[in-house]
Amino acid sequence: MEYGFTTAAYVVASVLFILSLGGLSGQESAKRAIWYGIAGMGLAVLATLFGPGAGNWFLSLVMIVIGGTGGWIVAKRVQMTEMPQLVAAMHSLVGLAAVFVGFNAQIELARVMRARLEGVETVWTGFAALLASKTSAEIAMLKIEVFLGVFIGAVTFTGSVVAFAKLSGRVDGKPKKLPGGHMLNAGALALAVLFGILYFTGVGPGVFWLIVITLLAFFIGYHLIMGIGGADMPVVVSMLNSYSGWAAAAIGFTLGNDLLIVTGALVGSSGAILSYIMCKAMNRNFVSVILGGFGGETGPAAEIEGEQIAIDADGVASALNEADSVVIVPGYGMAVAQAQGAVSELTRKLRAAGKTVRFAIHPVAGRLPGHMNVLLAEAKVPYDIVLEMDEINEDFPSTDVVIIIGSNDIVNPAAQDDPNSPIAGMPVLEVWRAKQVFVSKRGQGTGYSGIENPLFFKENTRMFYGDAKDSINKLLPMID
Incomplete structure (x- = not known):
């Protein structure tokens, strides 16, 4: 009866998770999708707590309270601009959990195998009971699952920690490799596989090999x-x-938990598909992404001629008042300045003046997929005027004014003109084809990625320096 209830609950939770993922494809349906996910997770936790083999309810309750409280505090404190690094931090916790589960499985497996060898009759409970019921072939498969879970989890943990540090500005965003580059990664991978074979064949203490594998995966x-x-x-x-x-799916196989397998596979496959789509949007090779072999310069960048010419709020407002069509390109600078509210108000005033206003969103604008869409939706910008790159790129030649708010790489013509640029070949928003371009930017620096942008030096571009929110607020009273 317990197994039937748990299985049924897991099936319902899996369906809810699938509905949640599917609903996230649209801004309106995403509101429902979040609740599907919450309901599915709540059901999954309850089914696991009261399912077969469960125990230590008091300790579990304490852990749930601590984790839930921590999550609530973090969610209340984290600004929308900090969501990318928060997501990276959450990924690191999943990876670390996979490592801990793998080590725990090996420790329990060692206890069971020792008892078998010594011929000790023991009444096992919990996870140990599951291990004790396995055949030799099933234990061999379990070791493969433990190896994969620990390895993938450890790679995810340190990779996510570095991503968090880069996104939060604690580490320089420029690519850095140790001498030897990819050969170091290949060598570490080969050693991890070798030690994995030793772990699988039972040569020496299993925990020792797992520790070595974990350290290699961390690197x-x-x-x-x-x-x-x-x-x-x-x-x-x-x-x-x-x-x-995939780390979560490996945990599911190790624990014999069908729901973890399903949800892990959902997250793993959807993340891989999204990565592939984004690689196409950036003209990157998917295998190179997986191997960490991109993001560096291929040669000396082309020299940029001209100078950056500044303009004040009066000049920008005058151009907007005379324009019939306006395209706004938001980037991470808008998020940092929390200028989405001011941008929304500017949009409202321009549309009230009879002007055509649209937003151009690049697939990788900001530091997280969909980041700009979420910010604009939060500021109540109408969905129907928020367009993707492919929908709006051909319209720039007929656009009177483009306002770029904190974007750099996604509007960089070097992607098309300079084969030595780090972003060479990346599809970009061709804003320079518009009649006038205004760039809202804090200063003359190259920004987070450290890539110079020839757009800022073009004859039809003017630099509107200052904090994005303050700059847009200065324009509002001047719009007729």
């Missing part, structure tokens, strides 16, 4: 992500999301 995760530049961090976050899913 691989660290070195992979350190070698990726800031311009490519949105893809990195998506990739780590996939890794965390």
Whole structure:
């Protein structure tokens, strides 16, 4: 009866998770999708707590209270601009959990095998009872699952920690590799496989081999992500999301938990698909992403001629008042300045004046997929005027004014013109084809990715320096 209830609950939870993922494809359906996910997770936790083999309810309750309280506090404190690094931090916890589960499984397995060898009759409970019921072939498969869970989890943990540090500005966003580059990663991987074979064949203490494998995987995760530049961090976050899913699936196999297998596979596959889609949007090779082999320069960048010409709020407002069509390109700078509210108000005033206003969203704008869409929806910008790159790129030549708010790489013409640029070949928003371009930017620096942008030096571009929120607020009273 208990197994039937747990299985039924897991099936319902799996369906809810699938509905949640499917609903996230649209801004309106996403509101429902979040509740599907919450309900599915709540049901999954209850089914696990009261399912067969469960125990230590008091300790479990304490852990749930501590984790839930911590999650609530973090959710209340984290700003929308900090969501990318929060997601990376959550991925690291999933990876670390996989490592802990793998080590616990090996410790319990060692106890069971020792009792078998000594011929000791023991009444096993909990996870040990599951291990005791396994055949030799099933134990061999379990060891493979433990190896994969620990390895993928450890790579995910350190990779996500480095991603968090880069996204939060604690580590320089430029790609960095140790001498030897990819050969170091390949060597560490080969050693991990070798030690995995020794672990599988039972040569020496299993925990020792797992420790060595974990340390090697820690290095691989660290070195992979350190070698990726800031311009490519949105893809990195998506990739780590996939890794965390496969780590969770490996945990599910180890624990014999069908729901973890299903949800881990859902997260892993959806993260991989999203990474592939984003790689296509950035003209990157998917295998190179997985191996951490992109984000660096291929040669000396082309020299940029001209100078950056500044403009004040009066000049921008005058151009907006005379324009018939306006396209706004938001980027991470808008998020940092929390300018989405001011941008929404500017949009309302321009539309009230009879002007056509639209937003151009690049697939990797910001530091997290969909980041800009969420910010604009939060500010109540109408969904129907928020367009993807492919929908709006051909309209720039007929656009009177483009306002760029805190974007750099996604509007960089070097992607098309300079084969030595780190973003060479990446599809970008061709804003320079518009009649006038205004760039809202704090200063003359190259920004997070460290890539110079020739757009800022073009004749039809003017630099509107200052904090994005303050700059947009200055424009509001001047719009007729």
